[in-house]
Amino acid sequence: TQLLEQSPQFLSIQEGENLTVYCNSSSVFSSLQWYRQEPGEGPVLLVTVVTGGEVKKLKRLTFQFGDARKDSSLHITAAQPGDTGLYLCAGDETGTASKLTFGTGTRLQVTL
Amino acid sequence: DTAVSQTPKYLVTQMGNDKSIKCEQNLGHDTMYWYKQDSKKFLKIMFSYNNKELIINETVPNRFSPKSPDKAHLNLHINSLELGDSAVYFCASSHRGPRYNEQFFGPGTRLTVL
Numbered sequence: 449t450q451l452l453e454q455s456p457q458f459l460s461i462q463e464g465e466n467l468t469v470y471c472n473s474s475s476v477f478s479s480l481q482w483y484r485q486e487p488g489e490g491p492v493l494l495v496t497v498v499t500g501g502e503v504k505k506l507k508r509l510t511f512q513f514g515d516a517r518k519d520s521s522l523h524i525t526a527a528q529p530g531d532t533g534l535y536l537c538a539g540d541e542t543g544t545a546s547k548l549t550f551g552t553g554t555r556l557q558v559t560l
Numbered sequence: 561d562t563a564v565s566q567t568p569k570y571l572v573t574q575m576g577n578d579k580s581i582k583c584e585q586n587l588g589h590d591t592m593y594w595y596k597q598d599s600k601k602f603l604k605i606m607f608s609y610n611n612k613e614l615i616i617n618e619t620v621p622n623r624f625s626p627k628s629p630d631k632a633h634l635n636l637h638i639n640s641l642e643l644g645d646s647a648v649y650f651c652a653s654s655h656r657g658p659r660y661n662e663q664f665f666g667p668g669t670r671l672t673v674l
Contacts, residue, residue, distance in 0.1 A: 534601055
C-alpha cells in the first residue's frame with residue numbers, strides 16, 4: 449500500500465502569514481489532488497496536478513507537483529481565517545482503477 | 561441541488577446491531593466509493609463500484625457489504641457492529657477516466673457504536 453505523508457500535521461498561524469504544506473511519497477503517482485475538508489463536511493477538491501513539475505494557482509493557493517511525481521506542495525500566501533480546515537493530498541495510483549490514496553492530513557488553523 | 565447525499569447524517573447504535581447507510585449522486589457519474597475516516601482523520605477507501613460492478617474491495621471485514629442497485633446509488637450495510645466500526649463514513653462519486661478521476665464527496669455519516 450502506497451503511503452502519502454503530509455507535514456506538518458498541525459499548523460496554527462495568524463492571518464496574513466504564509467505557509468507551505470508538504471505531501472511526500474516514495475511511490476510515483478499518475479496524478480495528485482488536493483482536497484480541503486471543513487468540520488462536519490466531506491472533502492472538497494481544490495486542484496489536480498498531472499504533469500511532473502506542474503504548478504497551478506488558485507487565488508492565494510499555489511500547488512506544485514514534484515518533477516518525479518512522488519511529492520507535492522501547497523503554498524498559501526497571506527492566509528485568512530477562511531483557509532482554516534483539514535488539507536488532504538491524494539495520489540492516483542498509476543495503472544489502477546480509480547483508486548485514490550489519501551495523505552495523513554494537515555490541520556490548519558488561521559486566527560485573527 | 562445536493563450532488564452527493566448520504567443518509568443518515570448521524571447513526572448511534574449498540575454493538576451487535578445491523579445498520580445501513582444510503583448514498584445517492586445526481587452528477588451522472590459512473591463510479592461510486594465508500595471511504596472510512598477514523599478519529600485521526602485518516603481517509604481510507606473501502607469499496608468502489610463502476611457501473612454497478614465492484615472494482616475495488618480493500619481489506620474490509622465481510623461484515624461490510626456494499627450494494628449498488630443502479631449507477632446513482634451505493635448503499636453500505638454493516639452486520640454485527642463492533643466498537644471499532646465507529647467512524648465517519650463518506651460516499652463519493654467520479655467519472656472513471658483514462659488518466660485521473662476527481663472525486664466528489666458526500667457530507668458523511670458519523671457512526672457511533674456503543
